[in-house]
Amino acid sequence: DAGVIQSPRHEVTEMGQEVTLRCKPISGHDYLFWYRQTMMRGLELLIYFNNNVPIDDSGMPEDRFSAKMPNASFSTLKIQPSEPRDSAVYFCASRSGSLGDTQYFGPGTRLTVL
Amino acid sequence: AQSVAQPEDQVNVAEGNPLTVKCTYSVSGNPYLFWYVQYPNRGLQFLLKYITGDNLVKGSYGFEAEFNKSQTSFHLKKPSALVSDSALYFCAVREIGNTPLVFGKGTRLSVIA
Numbered sequence: 468d469a470g471v472i473q474s475p476r477h478e479v480t481e482m483g484q485e486v487t488l489r490c491k492p493i494s495g496h497d498y499l500f501w502y503r504q505t506m507m508r509g510l511e512l513l514i515y516f517n518n519n520v521p522i523d524d525s526g527m528p529e530d531r532f533s534a535k536m537p538n539a540s541f542s543t544l545k546i547q548p549s550e551p552r553d554s555a556v557y558f559c560a561s562r563s564g565s566l567g568d569t570q571y572f573g574p575g576t577r578l579t580v581l
Numbered sequence: 582a583q584s585v586a587q588p589e590d591q592v593n594v595a596e597g598n599p600l601t602v603k604c605t606y607s608v609s610g611n612p613y614l615f616w617y618v619q620y621p622n623r624g625l626q627f628l629l630k631y632i633t634g635d636n637l638v639k640g641s642y643g644f645e646a647e648f649n650k651s652q653t654s655f656h657l658k659k660p661s662a663l664v665s666d667s668a669l670y671f672c673a674v675r676e677i678g679n680t681p682l683v684f685g686k687g688t689r690l691s692v693i694a
Contacts, residue, residue, distance in 0.1 A: 471624075500681060509686045510625075510671065523681070558624055567613050567632040570682055572624040 469493075471573035473559050479579045485547040488576045491540055492561030500560040500570065501534055501544050510558075516542065517564070549580045583608045585674050587685035594662045595693055602657040602688045604672030612674050614655040615682065616646055619669040628670075631655060642666070662692045 472491040480486055492499045500515040514524040519536045527534070531550070536542040546553055556577050562570040584607045594600045606612055613632055617625040629640025636648040646657045657670060669689050673682040 510684045512681055515681055560625075566677060567630070569615070569627050569630060571627065572617075574624045577622075 471559055471561055471571055473557075473573035473576050475576060476574060477577045477579075479581065480549055481581050482550055483548045484580075485545065486549045486553075486578060486580075488544040488557050488559075488578070490542045490544070490559030490573060492542070492559070493571060494540065495563060496561035496571075497564035498562050498570075499536060499542050501542070502558040502560065502572075503555045504558060504575070505555045513544070546578075549578075551580045554578055554580050583612075583674050583676050583680070583683045585672050585683055585685040587670075587672055587688045589688050590686075591689045591691065593691045593693060596664055597661050600659050600662040600666070600690065600692070602670050602672075602690060604655045604657065604685060605653050606655060606672070606674040607653060608674060608676045611677050613677065614646075614648060615673040615675075616640065616644070616655075616657050617671045617673065617684075619671065619687075621668075625671060628657070662690075664692050664694050666690060667692045 474489045498517055501513040503511045513526045514534045515522055516536045534544045556575045558575045559573045560570050562568045586605045588603055615630045616628040618628050619625050628644050629638050631638045631648040639645045644659050646655050648655055669687045671687050672685040675682045
């Protein structure tokens, strides 16, 4: 299995631009999670999906952030417009619906907003 | 609400010595407990988990952890540390049911040769 796949691995953009981060979960996994990691705030859960449906988006910091999961094998996290304080590493993770199953993380996207 | 505490931001240990990274948790029911490791510029990698059964859980790279229900702890241990174990370690908990994992703030382990 290829694991959780994220693209791009690095993104540098200017303030005000739209940024789209992409994630392909492990095949067969029912849950998909988006996290953000910064030195100041650590690892934060932004939103998670079950069977492509958003379950809890209370961690999404502002309306500038949106996430979609159009099918079981693809999700996007979009920031529009981006701001320098959005600079962070964004992780996608997935797991099956079986109780006790392990959650696996992608390699992350390092976002820098200038 | 579930929560995890990792009381040490940094743990330093000499190579060859035993290491312990501490974790305590709070949940309303029975917990699922996990340890992850993060190397620089990498994602979180699963190390081990406790779901049920034997309180001593063995995982990858020679790590183990002991579930202690009375102390609500799940400390990560290794008998002999390696320099290559230097990384950021996260403890996480999930209540039984399909709730998201809650992560601790992480403990940076530094193994000195």
